[in-house]
Amino acid sequence: MSDNGLFLTLEGIDGAGKSSHLDALEALFRAQGREVVRTREPGGTPLAETLRGLILEKPMDPLTESLLVFAARRDHIVQVIEPALVRGDVVLCDRFTDATFAYQGAGRGFDEAVLSTLEQWVQSEAGRATLLQPHITLWFDLAPEIAAQRLAGARVPDKFEAQPVEFFSRVAQGYAARAAADAKRFVRIDASQSRDQVWQQVETALVARGVLSGGVTR
Numbered sequence: 001m002s003d004n005g006l007f008l009t010l011e012g013i014d015g016a017g018k019s020s021h022l023d024a025l026e027a028l029f030r031a032q033g034r035e036v037v038r039t040r041e042p043g044g045t046p047l048a049e050t051l052r053g054l055i056l057e058k059p060m061d062p063l064t065e066s067l068l069v070f071a072a073r074r075d076h077i078v079q080v081i082e083p084a085l086v087r088g089d090v091v092l093c094d095r096f097t098d099a100t101f102a103y104q105g106a107g108r109g110f111d112e113a114v115l116s117t118l119e120q121w122v123q124s125e126a127g128r129a130t131l132l133q134p135h136i137t138l139w140f141d142l143a144p145e146i147a148a149q150r151l152a153g154a155r156v157p158d159k160f161e162a163q164p165v166e167f168f169s170r171v172a173q174g175y176a177a178r179a180a181a182d183a184k185r186f187v188r189i190d191a192s193q194s195r196d197q198v199w200q201q202v203e204t205a206l207v208a209r210g211v212l213s214g215g216v217t218r
């Protein structure tokens with residue numbers, strides 16, 4: 001399968017600040033003449049959004065959780081992500097498979113070999129030479145204690161947001177391990193800085209990667 005699009009994902013622990021930059025990123029790509037599909041995981045299709053409700057609210061064992069996450073992802077890939085990439089669009093996705101390795105793998109302690117097998121099944125496509133992976137992943141790296149302070153009182157916590165800081169320490173380590181294993185794809189963003197400084201890092205990284213023209217402002 002040929003794809004001329006750009007698959008850009010944003011990752012980080014809950015409260016790291018990634019969603020705060022989605023509007024500006026979408027506007028920036030559109031201003032540079034790109035079609036943008038903005039989406040999220042779990043979710044992005046009616047079926048996957050239904051699964052999201054279960055994943056974020058219902059208690060379940062880690063294998064069940066992982067299977068539901070990958071089922072939602074499969075529908076999302078088939079219905080939304082692959083068609084958009086083939087059209088040449090920018091797919092701006094709030095979380096993808098790195099979140100599964102970080103949350104279900106490192107956070108819950110679920111078997112990463114099983115996650116890798118599911119990744120192979122779900123992200124392979126007839127006609128696609130390699131596994132579907134994001135072209136660029138912006139990893140918003142923030143200490144769990146600061147993320148918890150930012151989220152405190154901001155909204156009613158879901159099943160994951162209600163987890164203790166130790167859980168998010170493991171999730172953060174999971175992200176660090178994924179980033180180390182695929183350093184070409186990951187861009188580490190120091191998310192402890194102010195919103196404007198974080199945005200500057202995002203913009204600079206995307207210009208350096210050649211996916212945005214220089215001299216852009218928010």
Ligand SMILES: Nc1ncnc2c1ncn2[C@@H]1O[C@H](COP(=O)(O)OP(=O)(O)OP(=O)(O)O)[C@@H](O)[C@H]1O
Nearest residue numbers: 013014015016017018019020150154193194195198
């Ligand atoms: N750089 C920043 N400095 C201080 N507060 C921030 C910063 N960026 C975002 N925030 C605030 O932190 C909270 C979490 O931000 P945001 O919703 O963007 O995080 P997130 O990574 O998308 O979280 P989640 O994955 O849980 O949805 C919000 O209240 C937001 O206003």
Ligand SMILES: Cc1cn([C@H]2C[C@H](O)[C@@H](COP(=O)(O)O)O2)c(=O)[nH]c1=O
Nearest residue numbers: 014041042069095096099100103104160
């Ligand atoms: C993709 C994915 C997500 N999660 C978790 C991570 C977050 O706590 C929620 C999504 O909420 P957000 O406000 O949209 O960030 O789901 C997960 O555990 N595993 C995954 O694969």
